[in-house]
Amino acid sequence: MTAKILILIIAIEFACTSCKKEVIEQETNAGKIEFEFVHKVRNESLYVDSLCYLNQAGNPYEVDELKYFISDVYFYNTNGAKLHIDAQTAIHYVDIDYPETLVWKIFDPIPTGTYDSVSFVFGLNEERNISFAFVNPPEVNMFWPTVLGGGFHYLMLNGKWKNPQGNMIPFDFHLGIGQTYSGITSNVDSITGFVQNYFEVTLPLPTLMINDNSTNKIQLAMDIESWFETPHTWDFNDWGNYIMQNQLAMKTACENGYNVFSISSITNNKKTMQSWKDNESHSKN
Amino acid sequence: MRCLNYLLLIFLLLLGETSFSQQPVDTINLGEIVIQGAKIDKGNKVILDQASINRMSLPDIGTLLRNVAGVNGIRKGGASIDPVIRGYRFSQINVMADDGMKVEGGCPNRMDPVTSHLEPDDVESIEIIKGPYSLRYGPSFGGIIQLNTFKPKPSDNFEIHLKSHTSLSSNPAGLGQYLLFFGGGKKFYFGVSGSYKNYHDYKTGDGNKVSSSFRKYNYSADLGYTPAKNHELLLSLHSNYGRDLMFPSLPMDERKDNTTLISADYHIKNLTSLIRKLDIKVYGSDVYHEMDNSQRAAYSSVVPPYTGLMQAVSKVDASNSGGRIELNLIKGKHELLAGADLEIARKDGGRLTRMIMVMNGVETISTKNTNLWKDSQMINSGVFGTYIYDNQKFKINVSARFDLNQATSTDTLKLIKEGVNYFNQLSSNYTNLSANAGITFPIKGGHSIGFYAGRGMRSPDLTERYIKFLTVGYDSYDYLGNPQLKPEINYQSDLIIDVNLNKAGKLKVDAYASIIDSYISAVPLPASVATPKSMGALGVKQYKNVGQAWFYGFEATYNSPVIKGIGVVLTASYTYGIQERAIKNILENNQVIDQVELKNDAVQEIPPMETRIDLNYRFYNQKMLFTLGSRIVAVQNHVSESYYENAIFGTVLMNMAYEFQVNKLIKLASGIQNLFDKAYYDHLNRRIVGSTSRLYEPGRNYYMNLIINI
Numbered sequence: 002m003t004a005k006i007l008i009l010i011i012a013i014e015f016a017c018t019s020c021k022k023e024v025i026e027q028e029t030n031a032g033k034i035e036f037e038f039v040h041k042v043r044n045e046s047l048y049v050d051s052l053c054y055l056n057q058a059g060n061p062y063e064v065d066e067l068k069y070f071i072s073d074v075y076f077y078n079t080n081g082a083k084l085h086i087d088a089q090t091a092i093h094y095v096d097i098d099y100p101e102t103l104v105w106k107i108f109d110p111i112p113t114g115t116y117d118s119v120s121f122v123f124g125l126n127e128e129r130n131i132s133f134a135f136v137n138p139p140e141v142n143m144f145w146p147t148v149l150g151g152g153f154h155y156l157m158l159n160g161k162w163k164n165p166q167g168n169m170i171p172f173d174f175h176l177g178i179g180q181t182y183s184g185i186t187s188n189v190d191s192i193t194g195f196v197q198n199y200f201e202v203t204l205p206l207p208t209l210m211i212n213d214n215s216t217n218k219i220q221l222a223m224d225i226e227s228w229f230e231t232p233h234t235w236d237f238n239d240w241g242n243y244i245m246q247n248q249l250a251m252k253t254a255c256e257n258g259y260n261v262f263s264i265s266s267i268t269n270n271k272k273t274m275q276s277w278k279d280n281e282s283h284s285k286n
Numbered sequence: 287m288r289c290l291n292y293l294l295l296i297f298l299l300l301l302g303e304t305s306f307s308q309q310p311v312d313t314i315n316l317g318e319i320v321i322q323g324a325k326i327d328k329g330n331k332v333i334l335d336q337a338s339i340n341r342m343s344l345p346d347i348g349t350l351l352r353n354v355a356g357v358n359g360i361r362k363g364g365a366s367i368d369p370v371i372r373g374y375r376f377s378q379i380n381v382m383a384d385d386g387m388k389v390e391g392g393c394p395n396r397m398d399p400v401t402s403h404l405e406p407d408d409v410e411s412i413e414i415i416k417g418p419y420s421l422r423y424g425p426s427f428g429g430i431i432q433l434n435t436f437k438p439k440p441s442d443n444f445e446i447h448l449k450s451h452t453s454l455s456s457n458p459a460g461l462g463q464y465l466l467f468f469g470g471g472k473k474f475y476f477g478v479s480g481s482y483k484n485y486h487d488y489k490t491g492d493g494n495k496v497s498s499s500f501r502k503y504n505y506s507a508d509l510g511y512t513p514a515k516n517h518e519l520l521l522s523l524h525s526n527y528g529r530d531l532m533f534p535s536l537p538m539d540e541r542k543d544n545t546t547l548i549s550a551d552y553h554i555k556n557l558t559s560l561i562r563k564l565d566i567k568v569y570g571s572d573v574y575h576e577m578d579n580s581q582r583a584a585y586s587s588v589v590p591p592y593t594g595l596m597q598a599v600s601k602v603d604a605s606n607s608g609g610r611i612e613l614n615l616i617k618g619k620h621e622l623l624a625g626a627d628l629e630i631a632r633k634d635g636g637r638l639t640r641m642i643m644v645m646n647g648v649e650t651i652s653t654k655n656t657n658l659w660k661d662s663q664m665i666n667s668g669v670f671g672t673y674i675y676d677n678q679k680f681k682i683n684v685s686a687r688f689d690l691n692q693a694t695s696t697d698t699l700k701l702i703k704e705g706v707n708y709f710n711q712l713s714s715n716y717t718n719l720s721a722n723a724g725i726t727f728p729i730k731g732g733h734s735i736g737f738y739a740g741r742g743m744r745s746p747d748l749t750e751r752y753i754k755f756l757t758v759g760y761d762s763y764d765y766l767g768n769p770q771l772k773p774e775i776n777y778q779s780d781l782i783i784d785v786n787l788n789k790a791g792k793l794k795v796d797a798y799a800s801i802i803d804s805y806i807s808a809v810p811l812p813a814s815v816a817t818p819k820s821m822g823a824l825g826v827k828q829y830k831n832v833g834q835a836w837f838y839g840f841e842a843t844y845n846s847p848v849i850k851g852i853g854v855v856l857t858a859s860y861t862y863g864i865q866e867r868a869i870k871n872i873l874e875n876n877q878v879i880d881q882v883e884l885k886n887d888a889v890q891e892i893p894p895m896e897t898r899i900d901l902n903y904r905f906y907n908q909k910m911l912f913t914l915g916s917r918i919v920a921v922q923n924h925v926s927e928s929y930y931e932n933a934i935f936g937t938v939l940m941n942m943a944y945e946f947q948v949n950k951l952i953k954l955a956s957g958i959q960n961l962f963d964k965a966y967y968d969h970l971n972r973r974i975v976g977s978t979s980r981l982y983e984p985g986r987n988y989y990m991n992l993i994i995n996i
Contacts, residue, residue: 022864022927025883089878090813101875108812108878133639133654136821138591144641146650173646243646 031110058236062162124155124199150178179248187246220265343989347401363533364498366402374428377747392575407464418742421687460485491965491985535972563614594643602635691745718743732786755819805835863889868928890929894922
């Protein structure tokens with residue numbers, strides 16, 4: 002009897018170890034895209050926390066923090082189709098203090114083909130810009146007070162400039178939902194309405210070929226200096242250090258934003274989805 | 287399926303030797319808790335008596351249950367350990383009090399499992415049935431835990447008694463005091479009790495303090511009345527209060543818990559020669575639960591990487607009311623239990639989130655109110671019947687149960703994307719059929735063998751149906767309910783073998799296997815559909831029926847003969863669970879970069895194999911008992927990838943216990959838990975919020991209980 006019980010236990014153990022874990026492979030016929038975000042000032046890599054830049058208005062300035070959202074990316078196929086990136090998320094947050102945010106490995110499979118342009122929203126549109134939509138750092142720190150329109154900052158570009166008196170003045174070059182006021186002061190009690198300041202950016206792609214199981218990396222560059230020139234010359238001495246409650250200033254800044262982005266490069270990454278999944282499968286076993 | 291085939295094969299082999307004799311009574315030693323004379327009947331029913339409950343070092347029912355083979359617990363703080371039977375957890379097990387009284391916990395994170403709403407000293411015994419084999423108290427899926435509280439009894443002469451239970455412990459440092467007055471006469475009899483507990487933070491084996499303090503107090507009153515011979519009316523009230531219970535594994539702590547349980551029972555015995563018993567019960571339970579993050583750093587100071595204060599408060603009202611009626615008919619060797627029951631569960635509550643930031647020198651406060659449940663309600667009504675035939679040569683049990691289950695909510699959330707209804711139609715109605723059968727054969731030589739097979743069907747609970755964006759699961763995801771979830775069905779079989787080894791002792795083995803259809807798990811939702819609302823959440827998962835899951839395992843108990851007062855008890859338990867299909871997000875730098883479908887992924891929160899060996903020595907005219915216990919926990923490598931579970935190392939723990947019945951009135955129970963002050967955690971312990979490290983168990987604990995019965 003005892004021997005039979007032992008056989009029973011061994012039999013159960015054997016049966017239980019016979020079900021191996023595995024990854025179920027799926028046909029894709031698609032590739033992947035990664036965005037790499039780089040930040041420059043006049044074609045040189047951004048150098049932070051140092052007073053080393055001079056804008057078109059002649060303000061010496063430094064950049065200390067840079068963080069922003071892009072959303073609703075579309076890729077335009079040469080066959081006329083357009084692909085909306087939103088299968089997992091339509092929003093990406095970029096923050097130079099968090100290097101991991103400087104690469105966006107897009108979840109969506111990209112159908113094979115040739116793509117000739119890409120567009121995205123700088124900031125967040127009304128549908129996506131909802132207070133408390135993000136609750137974790139670092140995105141949560143982009144919170145835009147409800148009383149000023151709610152949601153999140155589109156952009157936080159923080160730094161300092163040297164005024165004509167030689168004093169270093171901190172600036173918060175912040176973009177988000179603007180307000181209209183009934184009076185001449187920016188008292189929150191006199192807010193009469195809100196203005197959506199997000200804007201769309203469209204960039205041509207120098208031939209993006211998506212092959213099956215391949216990964217393409219697109220380097221997206223932001224030129225910081227462009228925020229302060231074309232079409233409007235931005236003078237910190239005129240606009241001051243805080244613009245969250247100054248709709249005219251935010252409108253001016255947004256109008257300067259149309260050409261801050263460019264495509265630096267597109268490279269094909271040899272690592273394929275298939276090999277990645279193989280690695281994943283091996284690690285599980 | 288292969289496992290089932292093996293079980294069937296072994297079962298047929300063993301049937302060849304069947305013969306008939308009396309079913310044995312077992313002695314079970316549960317680690318530092320010794321339970322002598324605990325009966326095991328109806329297959330795998332385990333009964334814990336009050337003596338074993340009084341021996342506890344920390345009066346928490348979940349802590350006690352963790353010592354039963356095949357029963358484990360999920361720890362999130364210093365108290366309120368959530369029981370798990372053979373890997374079945376939450377609503378997969380039916381936890382109730384006093385023949386069918388249910389309690390609906392108020393916390394979506396299960397800070398307050400049903401076991402936490404009763405004062406352990408009020409509990410006289412606990413019955414555990416593993417598997418879907420008892421259908422008398424509502425749908426049963428993976429098992430039943432029945433907590434039987436103190437009930438006054440009539441006596442021929444008017445009497446008054448006092449029971450006092452004082453408990454002290456060093457880790458956590460704390461004190462518990464319980465007092466019960468009871469007595470009465472033939473017509474009226476009563477019991478009035480009260481308790482207070484105050485425990486501080488505990489220290490792990492490596493000296494780290496864990497924020498785990500708690501305070502609880504309670505009072506209860508019971509009144510019995512005998513209007514006529516064989517008739518009895520029992521009225522009962524339990525009020526339990528929890529204050530400032532800390533849960534380092536959860537985003538918030540329990541600030542306040544007010545629970546009221548009331549019930550009325552009417553029993554009639556020997557109504558006719560055929561009707562042996564008629565039981566009628568009505569009950570109501572109400573829970574108010576309040577939790578917040580006021581003791582967390584982010585509430586009152588800016589904690590990098592946050593740049594503002596994050597404050598959250600949740601308040602939930604939950605209730606459960608219902609009743610049951612049951613007839614017990616006996617004629618000769620035939621017995622029938624038949625009846626009907628009703629359960630109405632309700633939950634309503636929300637969360638207030640405040641974000642306070644200073645911008646340009648001006649403080650701004652943004653607030654958001656979200657409901658967690660909005661007037662959620664579930665009504666379950668059922669009829670059941672159990673037929674028992676016992677001719678002393680073999681015993682047969684056959685049970686069936688039919689349930690109507692309806693759920694509604696007035697939630698206004700609509701989550702529809704590209705034609706997919708993630709959260710939309712809120713009402714659902716199900717008809718559920720459960721059934722089981724079992725047979726037990728005594729075999730020549732004092733052995734016995736039993737085979738049980740059952741189908742347990744349960745509708746999803748209010749959390750699985752309607753919860754909105756809270757980290758209620760094992761992983762750090764916000765969970766979203768699914769109003770259109772289907773019921774899950776457990777097909778389970780147990781093979782139970784009792785072996786009389788004569789002078790070598792007794793051995794009992796219970797091997798089981800189950801297949802679950804429409805298994806309820808959770809799958810990740812894209813951020814474009816839903817983003818998390820809880821601090822620290824990685825993303826959002828939604829409850830889904832994901833296909834089949836399989837559970838296998840066994841429990842074994844060996845009792846040596848007692849020689850010169852010395853005996854050894856050995857128990858072992860093992861569970862293996864896999865699910866047919868699971869979805870896993872591939873994360874890189876907190877970004878979801880891909881998703882894979884896994885086949886045969888482990889079910890999450892399955893305990894590792896565990897063995898206990900206890901050496902008992904009873905001496906000084908049986909008045910003293912010394913126990914040296916060991917708990918050996920194996921490595922758990924079979925972990926869920928889709929829930930990002932980590933493997934754990936095995937561990938060995940030692941405990942000591944000493945008990946002295948000083949005289950008829952006074953009993954002393956003391957001991958040392960975690961004798962070698964080992965730093966360890968159980969596999970089911972949750973992670974500490976904001977980190978990847980698990981919540982460690984307490985280090986060495988000296989405890990003493992003084993029980994006085996007058």
